[in-house]
Amino acid sequence: MTDAAFDVAVxxxxxxxxxxLRGFALAGARAVLLERDGDLLAGASKGNSGLLHTGFDAExxxxxxxxxxxxxxxxxxxxxxxNLPLLQSGAIVVAWTADELAALPAILAxxxxxxxxDAAPLSREAVLAREPHLSPALxxxxxxxxxxxxxxxxxxxxxxxxxxxxxxxxxxxxxxxGGRLEGGVWQLDTAAGPVSARxxxxxxxxxxxxxxxxxxxxxxxxxxxxxxFVVFDKTAHRLLSAIVVPVPSARTKGVVLAxxxxxxxxxxxxxxxxxxxxxATIEQPALERLVAHGRRILPALAEHPVTAAFAGLRPATxxxxxCIEAVPDRRxxxxxxxxxxxxxxxxxxxxxxxxxxxxxxxxxxxxxDPVWPRVPNLAEHAxxxxxxxxxxAIVCHCELVTQAEIATALDGPLGAATLGGLRRRTRxxxxxxxxxxxxxxxxxxxxxxxxxxxAA
Amino acid sequence: MIHDAVIVGAGPAGLAAAxxxxxxxxxxxxxxxxxxxxxxxxxxxxxxxxxLRDCHRPMTGPAYAAALVRRARGIDMRLDTTVLALExxxxxxxxxxxxxxxxxxxxxxxxxxxxxxxxxARLVSGTRxxxxxxxxxxxxxxQATGRAPFRRPLIVGSEFVSFSNLLAxxxxxxxxxxxxxxxxxxxVPWPVPLLARLLGGARLLxxxxxxxxxxxxxxxxxxxxxxxxxxxxxxxxxxxSGAFVPEAVLARAGALRIxxxxxxxxxxxxxxxxxxACFAAGNVLRAVESAGRSAAEGRAAAAAMIRALRGDLPPxxxxxxxxxxxxxxxxxxxxxxxxxxxxxxxxxxxLPGRGVxxxxxxxxxxxxxxxHARTGALLSIRIxxxxxxxxxxxxxxxx
Numbered sequence: 001m002t003d004a005a006f007d008v009a010v011x012x013x014x015x016x017x018x019x020x021l022r023g024f025a026l027a028g029a030r031a032v033l034l035e036r037d038g039d040l041l042a043g044a045s046k047g048n049s050g051l052l053h054t055g056f057d058a059e060x061x062x063x064x065x066x067x068x069x070x071x072x073x074x075x076x077x078x079x080x081x082x083n084l085p086l087l088q089s090g091a092i093v094v095a096w097t098a099d100e101l102a103a104l105p106a107i108l109a110x111x112x113x114x115x116x117x118d119a120a121p122l123s124r125e126a127v128l129a130r131e132p133h134l135s136p137a138l139x140x141x142x143x144x145x146x147x148x149x150x151x152x153x154x155x156x157x158x159x160x161x162x163x164x165x166x167x168x169x170x171x172x173x174x175x176x177x178g179g180r181l182e183g184g185v186w187q188l189d190t191a192a193g194p195v196s197a198r199x200x201x202x203x204x205x206x207x208x209x210x211x212x213x214x215x216x217x218x219x220x221x222x223x224x225x226x227x228x229f230v231v232f233d234k235t236a237h238r239l240l241s242a243i244v245v246p247v248p249s250a251r252t253k254g255v256v257l258a259x260x261x262x263x264x265x266x267x268x269x270x271x272x273x274x275x276x277x278x279x280a281t282i283e284q285p286a287l288e289r290l291v292a293h294g295r296r297i298l299p300a301l302a303e304h305p306v307t308a309a310f311a312g313l314r315p316a317t318x319x320x321x322x323c324i325e326a327v328p329d330r331r332x333x334x335x336x337x338x339x340x341x342x343x344x345x346x347x348x349x350x351x352x353x354x355x356x357x358x359x360x361x362x363x364x365x366x367x368x369d370p371v372w373p374r375v376p377n378l379a380e381h382a383x384x385x386x387x388x389x390x391x392x393a394i395v396c397h398c399e400l401v402t403q404a405e406i407a408t409a410l411d412g413p414l415g416a417a418t419l420g421g422l423r424r425r426t427r428x429x430x431x432x433x434x435x436x437x438x439x440x441x442x443x444x445x446x447x448x449x450x451x452x453x454x455a456a
Numbered sequence: 457m458i459h460d461a462v463i464v465g466a467g468p469a470g471l472a473a474a475x476x477x478x479x480x481x482x483x484x485x486x487x488x489x490x491x492x493x494x495x496x497x498x499x500x501x502x503x504x505x506x507x508l509r510d511c512h513r514p515m516t517g518p519a520y521a522a523a524l525v526r527r528a529r530g531i532d533m534r535l536d537t538t539v540l541a542l543e544x545x546x547x548x549x550x551x552x553x554x555x556x557x558x559x560x561x562x563x564x565x566x567x568x569x570x571x572x573x574x575x576x577a578r579l580v581s582g583t584r585x586x587x588x589x590x591x592x593x594x595x596x597x598x599q600a601t602g603r604a605p606f607r608r609p610l611i612v613g614s615e616f617v618s619f620s621n622l623l624a625x626x627x628x629x630x631x632x633x634x635x636x637x638x639x640x641x642x643x644v645p646w647p648v649p650l651l652a653r654l655l656g657g658a659r660l661l662x663x664x665x666x667x668x669x670x671x672x673x674x675x676x677x678x679x680x681x682x683x684x685x686x687x688x689x690x691x692x693x694x695x696x697s698g699a700f701v702p703e704a705v706l707a708r709a710g711a712l713r714i715x716x717x718x719x720x721x722x723x724x725x726x727x728x729x730x731x732x733a734c735f736a737a738g739n740v741l742r743a744v745e746s747a748g749r750s751a752a753e754g755r756a757a758a759a760a761m762i763r764a765l766r767g768d769l770p771p772x773x774x775x776x777x778x779x780x781x782x783x784x785x786x787x788x789x790x791x792x793x794x795x796x797x798x799x800x801x802x803x804x805x806x807l808p809g810r811g812v813x814x815x816x817x818x819x820x821x822x823x824x825x826x827x828h829a830r831t832g833a834l835l836s837i838r839i840x841x842x843x844x845x846x847x848x849x850x851x852x853x854x855x
Contacts, residue, residue: 230579235709279583279672287579303714305701308576310584386538389555393536397490400538400551419586432705434574439593440600447601452586452674454603455630455692 005185006032006169008357009197011176011211013037014045015156015346016338017203019071022159023350024357025168027364032168032197033160034190036175036207038451039421041156044205045342046420047229047280047312049269050152050260052086053344056111056119056144057093057248062321063352065114068341071348072148075155078347081372082158084150085261085379091147091243092127094138094297100247101139107247108142119144133239133300147243151261151379152343153424157414158375159346164413165371171195172417176204179214181331188214199361201333201353205315206277208336215332220317225339226280227269228311230290233432236265236304237380244297253340255293262399262427263380264307267294273316280311307398307432314339324349326356333357376405378427395445396438398431403445410449419450460484460765462548462561464539464706467496468747469738469754470567471524472510474531476758482765485531486559488550490538494528495521496569498747500596503623509748520747542566542710546733563735563761566707566721567754570739572617573699575669582669585676587693591617594695595624604628606693610678611635611658612666614642615698622658632658633691636680638665643698669694700743707736717786718742724775724791725799725841726764727757732772735761742786742804745834770795776817778850783807787852794844803835803852811854813837817847827854 010021013035024031037043052075055068079086095101104121111119122141128134130143160170174192179200181187188195204211205222212218237259246254252271260266267290287309295301317323317337322345326333333356335349342349358364377384385402386394392404409416409425416422419429419442428442429435435442443453460482463470466489477485493499498506501517508514511523534552541549546564550557572590587606589597598604607630611618614637625632635658637643642660667686668679677690702720712721713730720741727735737757738750745753763769775791780803787803801815813835815823823839835854844850 233705233708235705281583281668282579282581284579284581291579303716304708306577306579309579386551387556391551391553391555393492393553394490394538394551397538400540432577433571433703434576434590436571436574436590436592439589440596443597443605444600454597454601454605455607 005196005198006030007197008032008199008201009034009186009188009195010201010203012203012205012207013040013160013170013172014043014203014205015041015342016205016335016349018156018159018163019346019350020201020203020335020353021168021170022163023354024364025163025166026367026370027354028367029364030167031163032195033163033170034174034176034188034195035170035172036191038173038418039416040160040170040172041153041424042418042420043278044313044315045152045156046424047227047310048152048343049229049256049258049266050150051243051256051258051344052148052150053341054116054144054146055114055341055344056116056147057107057253058114058341059320060110060113063324064322064341064345067322067345067348067352069115069348070351071345074347074351075150082162083374083377084155084158085377085382087149087259087261087379087381089147089149089242089259090143090145091245092122092131093142093144093245093247094127094134095140095247096138098139103247104140104142111142111144116144116146118146131241131244133298134244135297135299149243149259149261150343154375154378155343156346157425158373161373161375161414162371165373166367170414176211176214184331186331199331199333199357201335203335205338206313208315212334212336215330216327220319220323220336222277222315222317222336224274224277224313225316226272226274226311226313228282228286228290229266229268229309230287230294230306231260231308231310232265232267232294232301232304233307234263236301237263239298239300240265255290257294257297261379262430265301267291269312274313277313280313282309282311305432308430308434322349324352324356326360328360331361376408395441396428396431398433398437399427401426401428406442406445410446416450419446419453422446422450458560458562459486460561461486461563461565461761462546462559463487463565463567464548465489465496465567465569465740466491466494466533467567467569467738468498468524468751469569470496470565471528471754472751473565473567473737473754473758473761475527476755477761478531480758480762482762486561487528487531487533488537488539488548489533489535492536494525494533494535497592500592500599501620502599502627503620506747509746510751517747524751539706542706542712542734544711544731562733563764564733565757565761566729566734566736566740567738568703568706568740570700570743571703572696573701575694575696578696578699580666580669583671585669585671585674587671587675588669589693589695591620591695591697595620598624598628602628604630606630606675608633608691609693609695610666610689610691611695611697613637613696613698614660618697633689634659634661636661636664636666638663666694700739702740702743704740707740715786715788715790717780718788722790723788724772724793725789726760726769726793727753728760728769728772741788776844776847776850778852781851781853783809783811783854784852792841792844792850795841797841798838799841800836800838801852803854805833805835805854814853814855815839816851816853817844818849
């Protein structure tokens, strides 16, 4: 049994788990990722705003500030080799009231403290010159040039793919139900059979405290915080250049307006606490408020229809900062409370987790010559498959997804295993018609590969 | 390469226009269709109700689509070709199997049809499981596979397509649990609801809305809100039917003027859009008319395009703007050009009822007509376009 033991078992296949798995794989560890759902990115990482933050507004000196700074730096450094997109839009923190205007100097000061020195004040006129479609009711802003837009799913999938390409394993439908630490080795009981590992890393997101209880009394409690989003049609993409961020309140970063990597315009998130850990419902009144909010800030949005609405659950704890620590006597590392900056911070978190491993559980040695798989590009501003000569048939017309892209997404060691997984790998069915034109073709191509598309 | 005419969409309007253009002596016509086969939406409507207008016999949708395709045989049909952008002056950026290209037409016809409003754009509350679809997608799945994504769906809406849905459902052994309608009565007149009940066994619940969708992986139940409050109904799917919208993104993303009342491009009586190189016909103009009417519009637009190619259409300016007022949802054409010919203005009422439909030129009545607007019924009124000379604004009013 010990011979078969992994060096590390990562529990949870969200963006953080995928990045942590990659970190261990590139550090030469024999690592396995255990995901409860049929596919990766099915929990908190399913629905987010797709932004690469600089951490300009993080709590100075916090672990979150450090991980976001490191994470976005590494993303920029490796994205070329993994074929990951970056839309360098910049962000503007916009003040709409006198109180918010008065808060801008503190935001600038905090940005400098967080090592984001390019942040600069903008007059009302300067904001409107950059963003002529914004409501003229604004009073001023802060320009943060390094904030950027990325593809929320390709990044973690690329981390997972690179981990696999360098020897890691990923097991889906492998919920961890319990475990025992025996002779320095975790015997984890999973829905896909037993798994042994010398160190376990809890990256279980919204289930973080439940998984933590396998190792110890959880020092944190997850209280999922729901964020709902409305996505406007691609025709609205041109209304905005920068990410428009409100002046944050004590409770939330507030509702953002941003372009998406897929060429839409997004408004969200809301912030609502809920008990349910898995189901993020959308609610008509909240969506209508988001639509109204978007149209107040960007009046021309009134002429653009809504394409989609979604909700994500962020794994918040009672603390503001990330809860990341090693529990040496339990051979366990907790990675919890990654509540809203997981996509930006994931690679930084992975570095931090690796460092904790080296301190408490032994040194690791980087692979001399790691493999760098390239993932298919889904971002609108870079070359896509439908533009190529000799392309296969376009299956999803709204998002311009080709048959070959669907086939690729269903194939390989990390092929889509659920319809949601297929959507996240290709963008199919995410467009304005939401499957009116493409459901039949998608079903024809995926029936037998994905469960439950047609009734028995 | 500049063609005489480029037609976007090989549905009823586009195919009929292509055939009419050729018949009129304009052979250099290209039809661009993003699907792998021509025919448009009727291909998937395996029920009667097609063909009476132009084939003079009752046909099913697929038979009617095939007839339109036959009439357009020999025309340069570019299938699996997607228009990415409509540029001013009749230029189109397209994605073809051979790569990206630009083509241009001296006259371009936008005939890209319609689709239904999906759940997302309706902002319906709840989870987002598999099993939530639209009539169009459902019919296509059943036609192609003989199977359905669910067994006991709820159908939202009682437009005609909702009932064709029930017919399609029967083919796949699907028994809808209910059909709900927000209005006090179904939107199609008796005896269709009765027929639906006999055929499919679904109950029709009026004054009822869908409050919430429940279920994790798949639909498990819905919450309905009706006159007696809320109740939970178990089901395994939801079909959103009707609430059609023009598939007019090319017009919206290009620089064509859009009528907020129709959500489609504005036209003059020659089917000409705000860019005079571009024409539009069929359901891209507004939701929703029959396939037969769309085809007739395609033929009428083709006649105007033939005139345009000969250079004998009146110039696009000056045009008199037409506004819909009062109880009208929209009126079209949205621009009228004075000429010595009769023009027909079409309008739809927001609510059913009797009334008088009037046309006012600069506030002065120039035509009026008693009408009985059934739900969704198309109203029409004719005037002589010579009366528009010197006029600055035209209003259509239902009183």
